[in-house]
Amino acid sequence: xxxxxxxxxxxxxxxxxxxxxxxxxxxxxxxxxxxxxxxxxxxxxxxxxxxxxxxxxxxxxxxxxxxxxxxxxxxxxxxxxxxxxxxxxxxxxxxxxxxxxxxxxxxxxxxxxxxxxxxxxxxxxxxxxxxxxxxxxxxxxxxxxxxxxxxxxxxxxxxxxxxxxxxxxxxxxxxxxxxxxxxxxxxxxxxxxxxxxxxxxxxxxxxxxxxxxxxxxxxxxxxxx
Amino acid sequence: xxxxxxxxxxxxxxxxxxxxxxxxxxxxxxxxxxxxxxxxxxxxxxxxxxxxxxxxxxxxxxxxxxxxxxxxxxxxxxxxxxxxxxxxxxxxxxxxxxxxxxxxxxxxxxxxxxxxxxxxxxxxxxxxxxxxxxxxxxxxxxxxxxxxxxxxxxxxxxxxxxxxxxxxxxxxxxxxxxxxxxxxxxxxxxxxxxxxxxxxxxxxxxxxxxxxxxxxxxxxxxxxxxxxxxxxxxxxxxxxxxxxxxxxxxxxxxxxxxxxxxxxxxxxxxxxxxxxxxxxxxxxxxxxxxxxxxxxxxxxxxxxxxxxxxxxxxxxxxxxxxxxxxxxxxxxxxxxxxxxxxxxxxxxxxxxxxxxxxxxxxxxxxxxxxxxxxxxxxxxxxxxxxxxxxxxxxxxxxxxxxxxxxxxxxxxxxxxxxxxxxxxxxxxxxxxxxxxxxxxxxxxxxxxxxxxxxxxxxxxxxxxxxxxxxxxxxxxxxxxxxxxxxxxxxxxxxxxxxxxxxxxxxxxxxxxxxxxxxxxxxxxxxxxxxxxxxxxxxxxxxxxxxxxxxxxxxxxxxxxxxx
Numbered sequence: 001x002x003x004x005x006x007x008x009x010x011x012x013x014x015x016x017x018x019x020x021x022x023x024x025x026x027x028x029x030x031x032x033x034x035x036x037x038x039x040x041x042x043x044x045x046x047x048x049x050x051x052x053x054x055x056x057x058x059x060x061x062x063x064x065x066x067x068x069x070x071x072x073x074x075x076x077x078x079x080x081x082x083x084x085x086x087x088x089x090x091x092x093x094x095x096x097x098x099x100x101x102x103x104x105x106x107x108x109x110x111x112x113x114x115x116x117x118x119x120x121x122x123x124x125x126x127x128x129x130x131x132x133x134x135x136x137x138x139x140x141x142x143x144x145x146x147x148x149x150x151x152x153x154x155x156x157x158x159x160x161x162x163x164x165x166x167x168x169x170x171x172x173x174x175x176x177x178x179x180x181x182x183x184x185x186x187x188x189x190x191x192x193x194x195x196x197x198x199x200x201x202x203x204x205x206x207x208x209x210x211x212x213x214x215x216x217x218x219x220x221x222x223x224x225x
Numbered sequence: 226x227x228x229x230x231x232x233x234x235x236x237x238x239x240x241x242x243x244x245x246x247x248x249x250x251x252x253x254x255x256x257x258x259x260x261x262x263x264x265x266x267x268x269x270x271x272x273x274x275x276x277x278x279x280x281x282x283x284x285x286x287x288x289x290x291x292x293x294x295x296x297x298x299x300x301x302x303x304x305x306x307x308x309x310x311x312x313x314x315x316x317x318x319x320x321x322x323x324x325x326x327x328x329x330x331x332x333x334x335x336x337x338x339x340x341x342x343x344x345x346x347x348x349x350x351x352x353x354x355x356x357x358x359x360x361x362x363x364x365x366x367x368x369x370x371x372x373x374x375x376x377x378x379x380x381x382x383x384x385x386x387x388x389x390x391x392x393x394x395x396x397x398x399x400x401x402x403x404x405x406x407x408x409x410x411x412x413x414x415x416x417x418x419x420x421x422x423x424x425x426x427x428x429x430x431x432x433x434x435x436x437x438x439x440x441x442x443x444x445x446x447x448x449x450x451x452x453x454x455x456x457x458x459x460x461x462x463x464x465x466x467x468x469x470x471x472x473x474x475x476x477x478x479x480x481x482x483x484x485x486x487x488x489x490x491x492x493x494x495x496x497x498x499x500x501x502x503x504x505x506x507x508x509x510x511x512x513x514x515x516x517x518x519x520x521x522x523x524x525x526x527x528x529x530x531x532x533x534x535x536x537x538x539x540x541x542x543x544x545x546x547x548x549x550x551x552x553x554x555x556x557x558x559x560x561x562x563x564x565x566x567x568x569x570x571x572x573x574x575x576x577x578x579x580x581x582x583x584x585x586x587x588x589x590x591x592x593x594x595x596x597x598x599x600x601x602x603x604x605x606x607x608x609x610x611x612x613x614x615x616x617x618x619x620x621x622x623x624x625x626x627x628x629x630x631x632x633x634x635x636x637x638x639x640x641x642x643x644x645x646x647x648x649x650x651x652x653x654x655x656x657x658x659x660x661x662x663x664x665x666x667x668x669x670x671x672x673x674x675x676x677x678x679x680x681x682x683x684x685x686x687x688x689x690x691x692x693x694x695x696x697x698x699x700x701x702x703x704x705x706x707x708x709x710x711x712x713x714x715x716x717x718x719x720x721x722x723x724x725x726x727x728x729x730x731x732x733x734x735x736x737x738x739x740x741x742x743x744x745x746x747x748x749x750x751x752x753x754x755x756x757x758x759x760x761x762x763x764x765x766x767x768x769x770x771x772x773x774x775x776x777x778x779x780x781x782x783x784x785x786x787x788x
Contacts, residue, residue: 069625075634089282094289138625184620187633191616192278192285200634201616205275207450210580212410216637 048085050092052100058107060123062087062182065110068134069186075200078186081193087185106178110137113175137179143168144176232517233259233481235779236503237524238488238533241339243752243768244524245466246382248474248482250776251522256783257479259516260471261486261505263525264314264335267342267467272457273308281307302332302719304343304455312336312343312457318667321528322674329675330716331528337484340526340719341465343455346435346583348388349606349762350379350399354594358649359758362602365556365652368757369729369738372399378770385473386464386769387442389584390434398589398606398762405439406432407584411576412611412640416701420588423700428591430609430644433584436464436766445469452581463583485509487668490537491521491546491748499788500546500748506668520747520779520788524772527557527753528658531724532673534735534750535660547725547735547742547750554659556652556726557677558759560718563711564687565607565645566694568703573640578612585610588644588697590761592689601685605648605761607694613637642703645711646690647718649761651682656715658724677715687711720764722753740775747788751775 054062066078066087078084091100110133114122117136118129125133147168169177190196197203234256237247244260251258278284287307292300299305299313314333323329334340353372359365376399383402391406409417409432417430437454438447445468446460454463461468474480485508492515494501502517523530531554537546547553585608592604616633624632650656656678660671679687687710695708715721728734731743740755742748751772753764782788 070630071627073627073630075630086284090286094283094286096289134625138623183625187616187619188284188286191619191633194277194279197277197279203277205277205451207580210408210450210578210582212408212413212578212582213576214579216575216577 048089050089053088053092054084057123058104059084059088061107061111061121064123064130065134065179065182066186066190068130069183070190076195078190081190081195083186083189083193086189086193087182090185102174103178103181106174106181109173109175110178113137137175138183144172144180147172147180232502233257234518234783235259235520235522236261236516236518237522238503239263239339239524239526239529239752240337240471240482241334241466241524241526242341242344242765243772244339244522245341245470245474246769246772247522247524247749247751247776248466248480249470250773251780252474252477252479254776254780255477255479256520256780258474258481259518260474260480260482261488261503261516262335262337262339262482262484263487263508264337264339264484265508266337266482266484269457269459269461269468271311272459274451274453274456274458276308276456283307298330299332301330301717304345305332306453306456309343309453309456312455320664320666320672322661322664322672324676327676327678328714329677330714331673331675331721332716332719333526333529337471337482338465338467342457342467344465344719344765345763346437346454346463347587347608347763348383348401348434348436348766349587350401351375351760351762351767352397352399354397354590355758355760355762358603358760359652364602365758366726366728366733369727374738375767375770375774378774379766381773382766382769385443386436386469387438387445388434388436388766389432389439391432393429393431393589395429395589397594401434403434404442407435407437407439407582408432409586410578410611410640411573412570412642413586413609415570415573416609416611416642416697417586419701420697424591424697427595428588428697430586430588433587433608435584437583438462443469448583450580450582452583454583486514487670488525488533489513489668489670490533491523491745492517493537493539493541493546493745495539495541498745500742500745506670508668511668519783520749522772522776522779523748523750523754524752527721527724527756528673528675530750530752530754531557531658532660532671534725535658536671542744547744547748549744550728550732550734552654552726552728552734554724555654555657556723556757557656557658557675557721558650558652558723558756559677559715560647560720560759560761561650561679561683561687561711561713561715562647562718563645563713564648564690564694564709565643565711566691566698566706566708567641567643568695568698568706570611570640570642570701570703577637586644592686592693598689601682601689602651603649603682603686603761605646605686605690607644607646607690609642609644611640611642613640642698642701644694644697646687646694647720647761647763648683648686648690650715650759651680652723652726652758653680656723675716679715720753720759722756722759722764725750725754726757727755728757739778740771741778746782747779749775749779 063084066083070078235251235258237260240262298316305313312334356368360367390403392400448462486505492501500521534547535545588607590604618638619633661674664672691708698706725735727736740751
C-alpha cells in the first residue's frame with residue numbers, strides 16, 4: 001500500500017486538461033497525500049496482525065471462503081489482493097465485542113456445517129467439496145437478502161433504525177449471519193482494494209465531466225485513462 | 226480578562242455560509258471587520274475528497290470506535306465519514322441536552338468555513354407562496370418581507386457563488402441566475418417526461434440547483450466530478466466561504482480573522498442602548514477577552530446564535546439580549562425529510578453514468594400550490610437520485626465463484642430511481658432552545674437545551690411524501706417500488722432554523738425585516754436563526770441573500786449616523 005506511488009497514475013487524466021494546467025496551484029494541492037489518511041494507515045500497518053483479530057485457523061477459513069466467493073481468474077482473486085488481512089482489521093478494530101463474538105461463533109458454525117456435510121474443515125477440503133458447502137451457505141431466503149441489503153447499505157438508516165437491523169441479524173442462524181457479514185466484507189474488501197480499483201475497474205478519480213447516458217458495456221472496463 | 230484595545234468597525238461571529246457573506250459585504254463596503262471563528266483554521270491541504278477507499282483503514286466505513294468515542298452524535302450525519310469527521314465537532318467538548326422523549330440531532334462543524342465545507346450545496350429560491358404562508362394559515366407570525374425584497378439579493382448572491390440549474394418558469398420555485406445545468410441521467414430524462422404527461426405538467430422533475438460550478442467562474446475552476454464534495458474541494462469548485470467570500474473579504478485589506486475564538490455573549494451598553502461588542506473565550510488558552518465594534522453580526526448558526534443571545538444577560542435584559550418579546554429561542558424548525566420511495570427502472574441496460582455528479586434531481590413543490598388539501602398545510606419538494614449500483618450490489622446478490630465475480634465486474638445491475646421529500650415544518654412556540662441550567666461546554670458556556678418535536682402536520686405530510694413518491698415512480702415506469710416513511714428525528718436534516726425570528730413589530734419577534742435586533746439596532750442576526758418559517762427549500766441561499774441585504778442596510782445606516 002503506497003498512496004504516493006499511485007500519484008502519477010491518479011493524475012494522468014488530469015494533466016491533459018488545460019483548465020487544470022492553468023491552475024498550477026491546484027495541481028500542487030492535488031498531489032498532496034492527506035495526512036489523516038496516511039497517519040491512519042501507518043497506525044494499522046505497523047500493528048498488523050491486529051490484537052484481538054483472527055487466529056491462524058480462522059484466517060485460513062476466511063481465506064478459503066473469500067476465494068470461493070471471488071476466485072482468481074484472468075483478474076486477481078480475493079486473497080491475491082489481501083482481502084483476509086482487511087477482514088482481520090475489521091474484526092479487530094471495527095466490530096463491537098458482541099459482533100466479533102458472533103462472527104467467531106459463526107465461523108465455528110460454518111466449519112461444523114462443513115464437517116457435517118463434507119467430513120472436513122472448510123479450509124482443508126477439496127474444491128468439489130467446498131462447492132457443496134458453498135451451495136448450502138449461499139442460498140439466502142428473501143428475509144436474509146433483505147437483512148443483508150440493509151446491513152450493507154449506507155442508505156438503510158433512512159428506512160430502518162440500526163437497532164432494528166441488529167435485531168433482524170440476531171434472528172439469523174449463526175452460520176448464515178457470519179456468512180452474510182463475510183460476503184459483504186469480501187465484496188467490499190475486494191472491489192475497494194488498490195489493485196482492483198486500478199487494474200480491474202480502472203477507476204478514474206478525476207473524470208472531469210459527467211455523462212448520464214454513456215454507452216455500455218465496453219467503456220466500463222476498457223476506458224483508458 | 227483581557228480587553229482588546231483596538232476596536233473594529235464591525236464584528237462578525239462565525240465564518241461559515243452566513244459569516245463569510247457578512248465579512249465580504251462589510252469589508253467591501255469599507256468596514257474594518259473582525260471575524261471570530263470558534264474553530265481552527267483550515268486550508269486546501271486539509272481537504273480529503275481524493276482519498277481513495279484503499280487509503281483508508283476501514284475502506285470508507287469509518288473508524289467506528291473512534292467515531293463512537295469522539296463523534297457519537299455527529300457520526301449519524303452522512304458527511305461525518307472516515308476522513309471528513311474532522312470537519313465535525315467533538316461531541317464531548319460540545320454537549321447539548323434534550324428531553325429523553327424528544328431526541329434532536331445537532332450536526333456542527335467548528336472550523337474556519339464552518340459547515341460551508343460539508344454542506345450539500347443545494348440552493349433554491351423561496352417565493353411568495355413561502356413568505357405569505359404564515360399570514361395565510363395563521364401558524365407563526367407574518368414575515369416582514371416578501372419575495373420582491375429578497376429577489377435582487379438572490380441574484381446578487383448567485384452571480385458571485387455560481388449556481389448550476391435549469392430554468393423551469395415555476396412561480397413556486399423562481400428561476401435564478403444559473404450557470405449551465407448538469408446533465409440528467411437517461412433514466413431521469415425518461416422519468417421527467419413520464420411525470421410531465423402523467424400529472425398534467427403539475428409535477429416537474431428538474432436537475433438539482435446547486436452551488437457547484439459547471440464552468441470556470443470568478444477565478445474558481447469548474448467541477449471535475451470526483452464526487453465527495455463534503456470532504457472539501459481543492460479547486461474550490463463548490464461554494465464554501467474559505468474559497469470565495471473570505472478571500473474576497475481579505476482582498477480588501479479590511480479583514481481580521483481570529484480563529485479559536487469561542488463567543489460567550491454579546492455585550493450591551495445601556496447608556497447608548499447598543500451592543501458594545503462581544504466577550505470570547507480563547508479556545509486554546511481559555512483566556513477571556515473582549516472585542517468592541519460599532520456593529521455586531523451574529524452568524525454562528527441558528528442554535529449557536531440563539532444560545533449566545535440567551536447567554537447575553539444584563540440588568541436590562543435578564544432573559545437574554547433580544548428577548549424583550551419572549552420569543553427568543555422559540556419557533557425552532559428543521560425540515561422533516563427522507564420519506565419517499567425507491568424502485569428499479571427496467572431497460573436502459575446499454576447505458577451507464579460516467580463521472581460522479583455532485584447533485585441530484587428536484588421535484589418542485591406541487592402540494593397546496595393551487596388548491597388546499599385537507600390532511601396537511603404547506604408542502605414539500607422532492608430530491609431524487611438515479612444510477613446503477615455496480616459491484617456494491619454483490620453483498621446481497623446470491624451467488625459466488627467465477628460467474629458471480631464476472632457479473633460484478635462486467636455488469637452494473639439495474640437502474641435505480643429514488644425520490645424523497647423535504648417538508649416544511651410549521652413554526653411552533655414550544656419547539657425551542659433554552660440554556661441548560663446544569664450542563665456547560667468545554668469553555669464553561671451553558672449548553673443548549675433543545676426541545677423540538679414533529680407534530681401532526683409533519684407526520685401527515687410524511688405519509689403523503691411516501692405515497693406520492695411511490696405514485697410517481699410507478700407512473701415513471703419503475704418496478705419493485707418500495708415506499709417508506711422516515712424515522713429521522715428533528716435536526717437530522719441540518720436545516721435547523723428559527724429561534725430569533727424576524728417580525729413586523731417588536732412584540733412578535735427578535736429582528737426587524739432587515740435582520741436588525743429590536744433590542745439593539747446595531748446588532749444583526751443573519752443566519753438561520755432569523756427565519757420566521759421554514760418553507761421546504763434548502764435554506765442556505767436565503768441566509769446568504771438576507772446577510773448581504775442586511776450588511777448593505779447596516780453600512781447605509783452607519784453612514785447616515787444612525788448606528
